[in-house]
Amino acid sequence: MKRTLFKIAENFYVESRKNDICYRVTVDIKDWVTTEDWDFFFEFQDKNALSEGETNIVVTQLRPEASELFSERTFTTNLENEIAAAYFKQLSSDLNIELNGTKIKSKDVYVKVSDELSCIKKNTNVDGVDISVICGVTDRDWEDGGWYVICNGRLVAEADQSIATGWGMNGIPKYHADFAFFRGLIEFSCSDSSKLPWTTTKTGVDQDSKIYKAALYHMSTSMKPVTTFLRERAQEVTHKTEGKISDTPLLNAIKNASTVRIHDVPAENIKSIFERPERVLPAEDNNKMASVQYTVPIEQINLVKKSLNVTTNREVGEMTFNYYFGYECDNNE
Structure with missing residues (x-):
């Protein structure tokens, strides 16, 4: 942070209050670079100037090149997106960040759950990295469908629909319109960030990471029953349109389920297997087929x-x- 301030500012100050001690460090960079000392001096402030635990970083004079960059509309948009990604999980809980007076919100990922429609979740640990995989279905949206990858709270892949997240490999079909209902989230957590499967810029997935390769197996086995359900849902719609069936339990299950944020799915709707209704098949015209039904625990x-x-x-x-x-x-x- 200090390096960033020195790059964009001519003058700045940092003030903070902790344990009822309030202080401010003021830096005039032109004066500071002429001194042989690399020390910073602080001044005590009235403790009532700040709340306990509050820290303010204020730039009082920008460098001209920084001022010109900040005035561009695209810069503000890109900065907002970068902050939303960097603090994806924290913003979805209780962290509040404002940019130019506007509260930044992370992109919420939603799934639909009910007594007959669940999410599937798996937790594992590989070489000290905690991995959580959860996926399910929600309302159809081509652009939002796919996998969301989080490393230590940071969103490094959003709505990924490529082979990088398992689409089109290991028996999973390529992403297409029938799967636009799919939502999956995989989260990697570790105190040693060097083990996490992100790129050096922390803006993408490192597909060569052994941690990520191990996680792909759990992603594939989790998404397979969900994609099967969605493929059968598409067949159900076709059968209904053709007049071969009158009931659409799969379509109704999605329509009637409650929509919740994927981080807030109730425990009773999270299963180790994907629970869904049985589909209805059209009766065969030649009457050579029969159904068998029985009840077991x-x-x-x-x-x-x-x-x-x-x-x-x-x-x-x-x-x-x-x-x-x-x-x-x-x-x-």
Whole structure:
């Protein structure tokens, strides 16, 4: 911060109050550079001039080149965006930053949740870096869909829809319109910032980081059931348009769910597997197909889902039926 002030200012002062001691350090750079001493001197101030814990940094005279840059409209816009990214998580909680009297807000990421529609969340630790992955669905928005990557509270990738966040690899389809409902957030936290998977400028993802490569696996396994749900939602709309089905449980689940910030999802709506309604399939015209329905305890079916590595009751039914048929019926035909 000191280097920045010396670069943009001719004069500035810093004042602060801590433990009821209030002081100010004033620097005239032209005078300061002529001295052999690199010491800074402070003056005590009336403690009532500031609130406890408050610090003010005031530039009283800008360098001409800095003044010209600051007067450009694009500079203010870019600075606001950079501050919003740098303090993404803090601004979404209780930090307040103002620029030219306007409060800066971070971009909120929203998901929709209900008793039948959840978010999926996974937590892990790789080489001392805490990793949290959470994803789900919300209202359709092409530009806002994708992954948001956070390193120590800083947003380093926003609405990423590229292979860098797993789209189009490891069995995940490329991002397209059907997936514009998807929202995912992955957060890396570590006291040793050198371990975090960000670029040297802290404005992008370091895809070569071993931490990030390990995290990609959890991102892919988390997003797979969500993209499956969204693909089936698109098929459901087609079937409804063609008059093959009358009910649209997947579309209704999204429409009727509550919208919340992804950081504020209630605990009861966060699951280790993606909970969603079963889809309705059109009846076959040749009447050679039939549905099989039965009821079992939720705990048992969740164990079977985990064993089969699937996410829906329908998949459990199909796979267990095929398993029985293959072992008990195939040889009897």
